[in-house]
Amino acid sequence: MAISRMKRWAGMALDFVWQEALCCIFPIAVLVLIYLSQVIRIPGLPRYDVLFVACIFIQALMVRFRLETLDEARTIALFHVIGLCLELFKVNQGSWSYPEGAYLKFAGVPLFSGFMYASVGSYVVQAWKRFDLKMSSWPADWTVVLVCVLLYANFFTLHYIPDLRWPIIAMICIAFRKVWVSFTVSSQRLRMPLLTSFLLIGIAVWIAENIGTRLHAWQYPYQESGWTHVDFGKLSSWSLMVILSVVLVAELKRVKEQLTQSIESCGADIPVCPNV
Secondary structure, three states, X not given: OHHHHHHHHHHHHHHHXXXXXXXXXXXXXXXXXXXXXXXXXXXXXXXXXXXXXXXXXXXXXXXXXXXXXXXXXXXXXXXXXXXXXXXXXXXXXXXXXXXXXXXXXXXXXXHHHHHHHHHHHHHHHHHHHHOOOEXXXXXXXXXXXXXXXXXXXXXXXXXXXXXXXXXXXXHHHHHOOOOEEEEEEOOEEEEEEHHHHHHHHHHHHHHHHHHHHHOOOOEOHHHOOOOOOOOOHHHHHXXXXXXXXXXXXXXXXXXXXXXXXXXXXXXXXXXXXXXX
C-alpha cells in the first residue's frame, strides 16, 4: 500500500513538473534567447532588436501550433504594453538601465523589454488552462479593481511619496486571505492558498531576473561595477507584479464568461434582446 501510494505521488509530481515546463515555454524561450544573444552576436544587428524580433516570432509559432489562442496572445500583448509603460518610467528614473544600443529603443528602453512582463502573463495564462485553475471565495469586484489600481500606481508614485508596498501587501493579504486556488494534476484535484502561489511564482521570477542581469540584458545601478545578485527587495516587487498578472487574467476571464453567457442567453430567446 505504501509503495503504491509513493508511486502515485511520484507520478503526480512528474506530471506537475512537466505541466509547469509547458506553462513556462515562453519564459524559458526568452531566457534562452537572452543567453544566445549574449554568446552569439550578429554583425550589424543590435542584440535588443534581435531579441524583439525573435520574441514576436516565438509568439507567432505558439499561436500557429495552438499552444496559445488568439485571445490569449492578445492578453499577453496587453502585459507587454503594461510592462513597457512601467519600463519607460523606471528607466528614466534611474531604477535600472539597458546598456546596449538598439534601433528599436525609445527613451532608453528597448521594445523587447515588454516581453519580460509578457512572459509572466504567458505563464499565468498557460497555467490557468493546463491546470484548470479555479478560484474560491474571490473578493468583490471593487476590491479587485482597487488592488490593481493601487498595485500599479505604487510602482510610479513611490518615487514621489513614501513606498506603500507594505500597506498594499497587508491589504492584499486581508482581501485574498480566504481565496484558494484549485488545480488538476494527473486527474487529481488539489488546492493551495492563493497567497502562497503569489509568493512561489514571485520567487521564480526573481530567480529569472538574476539570470537576466547575469547575462547583462539589463542592470541595476549597484551592478555597474560588477554583477551581484538582485536585491531581495525586488522579490516583493515581482510578487506584486505576479499578483497584478493573476488578478488581471482572472478579471479578463470573468468578463469574457459573462459576455459569453449574455450572448448565449440572448441567442436562446431573441425577443428578450431585440437590439443584439
